[in-house]
């Protein structure tokens with residue numbers, strides 16, 4: 493099935509099948525430690541520059557710009573998992589519950 497993915501409003505939203513599903517201005521706990529020197533980066537998203545469906549595990553990954561609220565590092569984030577497709581429907585991840593393991597990050601519906 494085709495999933496329509498777009499960024500809207502100058503990158504303020506990720507649209508899945510013409511519905512605004514993921515917005516900026518949430519604080520995400522990043523699974524990537526290389527983002528900044530913090531042990532657990534808490535990053536306030538400022539804008540999405542791209543979105544893609546990763547076929548290998550049906551996850552929606554977004555490219556974004558954000559800022560660590562702990563140390564102030566502002567950087568580009570590549571392939572942040574923001575949700576996944578389950579039975580053709582988008583299931584968003586909670587911004588605070590992104591986990592380091594790609595397998596364990598799949599929440600039960």
Ligand SMILES: [Zn+2]
Nearest residue numbers: 528530560563
């Ligand atoms: Zn930091």
